[in-house]
Each structure stands twice: as C-alpha cells, then as structure tokens.
Amino acid sequence: MAGTVYKESSHAFRKFKSDFMMAVTVAATIVTLIPLFLVLGYLVFKGATSLNWAFFTHMPTPVGEKGGGMANAIVGTFEVVGIACLIGVPIGIGAGLFLAEHRLGRFADTVRFCADVMMGVPSIVVGIFAYAVLVHPMGRFSTLAGSVALAIIMIPLVTRTTEEMIILVPHELREAALALGVPQWKTSLSVIVRTALSGIATGVILAIARIAGETAPLLFTAFGNRFWSTSLVQPIATLTVQVYTYAISPFPDWQRQAWAGALVLTVIVLALELGVRWVTRAPAKAAR
Amino acid sequence: MADKLVTRHLNAYFNQTRAVKDINLTFPEGKVTAIIGPSGCGKSTMVRCLNRMHEVVPGAHADGEVLLDGENIYDSAVDPVQVRRRIGMVFQKPTPFPTMSIEDNVAAGLTLNSAGISRAERNRIVEKSLRQAALWDEVKDHLRRPGGSLSGGQQQRLCVARALAVEPEVLLMDEPCSALDPISTARIEELLLELKSNYTIVIVTHNMQQAARTSDYTAFLYQGDLIEFGETNQIFTNPKRRETEDYITGRFG
Ligand SMILES: Nc1ncnc2c1ncn2[C@@H]1O[C@H](COP(=O)(O)OP(=O)(O)OP(=O)(O)O)[C@@H](O)[C@H]1O
Ligand SMILES: [Mg+2]
Numbered sequence: 001m002a003g004t005v006y007k008e009s010s011h012a013f014r015k016f017k018s019d020f021m022m023a024v025t026v027a028a029t030i031v032t033l034i035p036l037f038l039v040l041g042y043l044v045f046k047g048a049t050s051l052n053w054a055f056f057t058h059m060p061t062p063v064g065e066k067g068g069g070m071a072n073a074i075v076g077t078f079e080v081v082g083i084a085c086l087i088g089v090p091i092g093i094g095a096g097l098f099l100a101e102h103r104l105g106r107f108a109d110t111v112r113f114c115a116d117v118m119m120g121v122p123s124i125v126v127g128i129f130a131y132a133v134l135v136h137p138m139g140r141f142s143t144l145a146g147s148v149a150l151a152i153i154m155i156p157l158v159t160r161t162t163e164e165m166i167i168l169v170p171h172e173l174r175e176a177a178l179a180l181g182v183p184q185w186k187t188s189l190s191v192i193v194r195t196a197l198s199g200i201a202t203g204v205i206l207a208i209a210r211i212a213g214e215t216a217p218l219l220f221t222a223f224g225n226r227f228w229s230t231s232l233v234q235p236i237a238t239l240t241v242q243v244y245t246y247a248i249s250p251f252p253d254w255q256r257q258a259w260a261g262a263l264v265l266t267v268i269v270l271a272l273e274l275g276v277r278w279v280t281r282a283p284a285k286a287a288r
Numbered sequence: 289m290a291d292k293l294v295t296r297h298l299n300a301y302f303n304q305t306r307a308v309k310d311i312n313l314t315f316p317e318g319k320v321t322a323i324i325g326p327s328g329c330g331k332s333t334m335v336r337c338l339n340r341m342h343e344v345v346p347g348a349h350a351d352g353e354v355l356l357d358g359e360n361i362y363d364s365a366v367d368p369v370q371v372r373r374r375i376g377m378v379f380q381k382p383t384p385f386p387t388m389s390i391e392d393n394v395a396a397g398l399t400l401n402s403a404g405i406s407r408a409e410r411n412r413i414v415e416k417s418l419r420q421a422a423l424w425d426e427v428k429d430h431l432r433r434p435g436g437s438l439s440g441g442q443q444q445r446l447c448v449a450r451a452l453a454v455e456p457e458v459l460l461m462d463e464p465c466s467a468l469d470p471i472s473t474a475r476i477e478e479l480l481l482e483l484k485s486n487y488t489i490v491i492v493t494h495n496m497q498q499a500a501r502t503s504d505y506t507a508f509l510y511q512g513d514l515i516e517f518g519e520t521n522q523i524f525t526n527p528k529r530r531e532t533e534d535y536i537t538g539r540f541g
Contacts, residue, residue, distance in 0.1 A: 104346070176383040176447070179341055180397035180454055181373030190400055194387050 040266075047263025050256040055264075060226050060242075066253045070261055072228050073237040077265075079230055080143055080222055080238055081212050084150035089204055092155045096162025096200075097188060103167070112163075115156040126152050127217030135221060141235040146222025150211040157210065161203025165196040201279045209272040213265065215240040239265045290357075292317035292488040293338060293375075293458055298352035300333045300342050307333045309512040310352070315458070315505075320480055320489045322503035322520065324496070326535065330512040331492045332380065335460050338490065339375035340368040356458070373401070376456030380463045380492075382443035384435030384450075390427050393435040393446055394418060397454035413453050420482070421449035422475035441468045448476065452483075459483065461491045465498065477502050496536055500524050508532045 054069045061068030095111065102108045130149035135141055169192050177187040193200070218224075223235040224245060230236070239261050246258035293315040300308035308330045315321045323331045336342040337350045340361060353360045361371045384393050394414045398405055414431070418424040423445040427438070435446055444467050451459060465473040480489055480502045493499050499506055499520065506523040508516045508531070516523060516532045527533045 170383070172379065172381060172383040173385065175341060175344055176379065176385070176450075177396070177400070178344055179339065179372055179377040179379070180400070180450065181369055181371075182397070182400045183369050186400055191385060195385070197387070 043259070043263055043266060046259040047266075050260040051263060052260075055257065055260050059228060060237075064251060068257075070237070070239065070242055070257065070264075072225065073239045073242040073261065074264065075230065076143075076222070076225070076237040077212065077239045077268075080146045080150060080218070080236060081208060083143065083147035083232075084154055084211055085204075085208060087147060088151035088154035088207070089158060091151075092158025092204075092207070093162050093193070093200060095155070095159040097166060097193065099159065099163040100166035100192075101188065112160075115159045118152070118156040119160070122216075123149075123153055123214050124216035127220040130217065131220040138233070140233070141221060141223030142233045143222055143230075143236040144232045145220075146218050146236065146238070149217040149221045150214060153214065153217065154207045154211050157207040158200075158203055161206075162196070162200050165199030165203065166192055168199070169195045198279050202276045205272050205276045205279065209269045212269055212272070213240060215244050219244075290317045291315070291355075292357065293490075294353075294355040295338070296353040296355065298334070298337055298350065298354060300330070300337050300350045301348060302333075302345070303347045307512050308337065308350075311514045313507055313514060313517060315488055315490055317488050318484055318486075319504040320484055320491060320502055321505040321507065322499035323490065323492045323507050323509060324494070324499050324535070325509035325515075327494075329509045331509055332462050334509065335462055335490060335492055336377075338458070338460055339372050339377055341372070341377060343368070373397075373454060374456055375458040375460060376451040376454060377460040378444075378448050378451050378462065378464045380466060382440060382447050382467060384438070384443050384446050386434065386436045388435055389432045390435050390438070390446065391431040394449045394453050396450055401454070414449075417449040417453040418446075420452050420479055421445040422472060422479065423449055441472050444468060445472060445476070448479070456487070458488045458490070461489065463492050463494065465493070465495070473498070496524070508535060510535070 052069075054067060056069060056074065057071055058067070058069035059072055060070065095115070099108055099112055099115075126149050130145050130152070134145040134148055138145070173191055173195060174187055177191040178184070182190070218238050218241050222238055222241065224241040225235045225237045243258045243261040243265065246254040246261065249255065249258075291314045295311050295313045298308060298311040298313075299306055311334060323335065325331050333342060338354055342348050342350050350362070352362070354362055356371070356374065360366070361368075385396060388396060391411075391414045392399070394417050395405075395410050398410065398413065415424060415428075418427065423442060426442060427433075427446075435443065438446060444464060448461075448464060465476055468476065477498065480491065483489060491499075491503065503520045505518065506520045507514060508523065508527075508529075510531055516527060516529045518528075523532060524536060527536065533539075
C-alpha cells in the first residue's frame, strides 16, 4: 500500500487537537498544584512569623500566659516515633521478607490480605485498639501505647514495600549466592535484603513520614503532657497533639504556636522525603 | 583414575514435566566433561542437579542418585549447603552481586561463609582467583568499584573468579563463554586446561569446537535423554549414534 498523503487541513486539525489536549493537561496540573502552594505558602507565612527560638527551647507556659514553647513536644514526637520504628521496622521487614520468600501458599496470602486491610483501617481505629489493649489495662496513657499505635500503622506499609522491593531482586542473585554454598538465611539477609536495601529504606522513611503526622491515634494513647516527660509509661507530648490542642484553644498566643508547630512538623516530614530521594539516588549512581 | 561424580537414574522435574530422564553418567576426576545438545534439551537442568541447585526452583524436584566420591548427595542426611561448597557453579548469565565491589564479589563465598578470614589471606585469594579468571589486569586498579560496573564479559569472568575463590572440588560451568569475546573465551579455555589437574570440570556448551578443544569426555543430550557419552575424540570423529552425528555436523532436524 502506498503512503497516505495528508491534506493541509487535516494537519491543522491534528495540530489543534494536540495543542488543545496540551492546554487541558497543563490546566489540570495547575489546578492540582494551587491548593498545595496555597497551603504551604500560608503555613510558611503564618508559621515563620510565629516561630522563635523559645519555641524550640522552652516548655509550655501555664494556661493563658504568653510565651513558652514546645520543646517537650518536639522531643516527644521523636521519642514516640523512634520507639514505633524500633517495634515496627523489624516486624515489617521480617514479614515482608517472609511474604517475598514464600509467595505462594495460603498463609502468605492471608498475611498479605491482612496487611492490605490494615493499611486501609482509619488511624483513629488503631488508636482505639491501642487504648483498649494497653491504656485501659495499664490504667494510664503512655508513650508506649502511642508508639504501639503508630507501629501498627507502620507495619503493613513497611511489610508491603519490603515485599515489593525483594521481589524485584533477580532470582539469579539468590541462586548465585546459594551456589557458593551460602546458607538460605544468610543469602536472604546478606544478598537479597542488602540488594533491596535502598528500596526498603525508602519504604521505611515514607512510613515514618506518615506516622510522624498522625494525630488521632495519639489522642487516646500518648495523650499529651504539659510537662517534661520522657518516661515510657507516662503520657507524653507530641507535636501533632499539641498543635491540635493549641489550634482549637481560644488564646491567640497558643494559636500562634500551633502554626509554628505545624511548620516544624511539615519541615520534619519534608526532610524525611528529601532523605528518600537521597537514599534512592546514591546507590543508583554507584551501580552504573 | 577415580570417578568423582556419578549419576544413577537421575530424573529432574518441573512440577509434573520431566526435563531430564534417567541419566547415568560418570564424570572422571581431573577431567573436563562437555555436555552438548540442542537448546531446551535439559543441559542446564541436568547440571543443576549435580549440586542440588535444581530444587531451588519453585515446584522443581529431582530423584535418583548423584554420587560425589561415592556418597549420594541426595541422601536425606546430606546438607545441600555443604554439597554446593564442594561443587561450584558458573551460570549462563553473569550474576555479580550488585551491592558489592569487585573484590567483595570475588570474596563473597569466603566472607559469607566464614567470618574469620584475615585481610591478607582474603586479598591473596582475590588476586589469585582474578588472575585465574583472566580478569586481574583489567580490574586491579579499581577493585573497589561495584561489580555491576563491568561489561557483560568481564562480569562473567568475575563470576568465574567468585566460584574459584571458594576452591570447590568440582566446577560446573553452564555456557560460561556465551557472553565472551574470542580473547576472553580463549583465556577461559586455557583456564579449564590449567584447572583440570586440581578440579573436575563439567562444561555445557553450544560451541562444538569448544567442546572438542577443551574436553576429555563429551555427553550428548537430546530431549532430556542421554543419547551418547564417550571420549570427546570418539564422539566427534566416530559417533555411534545417528542423532549425535547429525547434531555435531549441524545436520539436525
Ligand atoms: N523454571 C522452569 N520451569 C518449567 N520448565 C522449565 C524451567 N526451566 C527449564 N524448563 C524446561 O526444561 C527443559 C530443559 O531446559 P534447560 O534450561 O535445561 O535446557 P538447556 O539444554 O539448558 O537449553 P539452553 O541450551 O537453551 O540453555 C526445557 O524444555 C524447558 O522448557
Ligand atoms: Mg541452559
């Protein structure tokens, strides 16, 4: 068949269609980005003007009094999230490794299904669960209960990303290690997990970013604390809960500090996401 | 001359399909045995049965016996990990560990198996293995670069070095030269002749000249069956079976 010769008009029409679709996608992109920039811009504007050194170094002042800061909540957030990681990361990675190595089978299917369901459970439900199994029997709110609640949110995220990342490791690598006489478990840890490590680290950091911003599950568990406490079995202040409490308070100075807290929290999460980019980039550069 | 490795009624299955059928073969100690046959005839599968790598594939299993120095490696008391340390393997596709440097790749079998190896000993083995695999001169100045940064052919020689570093008694090579240029191929073939005195070697190849040049014995496989086995010289000059003759003269099908 001979090549078709297009008429000039059809060329103009195709060009119009292309430009039109281009304009539509650009418009959609802008509409998507506007709220993001509005939120971020407003947050930076309100937060930066409210932020001062005392915010990082001082304790909350008594109700109604001006000044003070959220030093305890900043430390508290790191403590609660840190302990959640100590619980959630090993369990999540272990479960992910299991799912990847035993992909077929009823048990693996069940675990995978549960993890997916857990990811969809509203975080407040997780909070209520931790309240029922930890806070209620212990008779008080505690750091530990908060961390357990966050770990429960974190585990399915880490499990599923770990599984995905390990599945991506070529089967040949496992065989190469086994053929050297390396035992199965050592092959899994030293070769498979190590090869998938940057991907797993990405998943872990994203999960941390996610739980660092959780408020609802902490309301029932870590509760909040106006005083300095790092004890595992006492209530503890966290940025999210503190921001929530201050934001709905009637005092202008507290509302100002809520903005500052929101900004600090956002910067922490942003730093984590930048960490992801760094983690995923470095090995890629080294490998090729 | 001892029989290093002997198979008795060896069958290999992928789920229900039998890919290797009732193979009885003898691999004499200190000799090179070539496995030839058309694509898909079960060469890789058969060789992988010899160090219990076949069972690593999900759904795959083997039966029959494989005797290493007279001991059946499929005996239930035998640990496959120990078998694989004595019977090393180089795969068809190069598989360097991407997270490890060149030297770590070579030393992988040693460091992953025994922690207590001295730095000097490790370096000595790395250099020796890389020299044997004809890769030393190309990589000696950047041993710390990632193994994945090498070319395909260099990666394959890296895998040869990695297999040699653990000093196995038997070396299984599944088309080790399919990704190599003629110079590296010649070097690997020289290596086979060098290694022969200390190792028992099984090499799968599609290259008739290579089989003829390097091996002492040749086995011809067709559709999972062992058609003919004998001294390489005899197989190539005076094959007993019609199929063998057709295959090596390229008149197949
Ligand atoms: N993982 C697998 N699952 C199912 N069947 C397989 C698998 N691997 C190989 N087979 C089948 O087993 C038979 C033998 O395959 P094998 O890889 O041993 O052939 P080969 O002789 O090494 O071929 P080649 O020269 O192309 O490498 C083939 O028919 C193939 O389809
Ligand atoms: Mg093959």
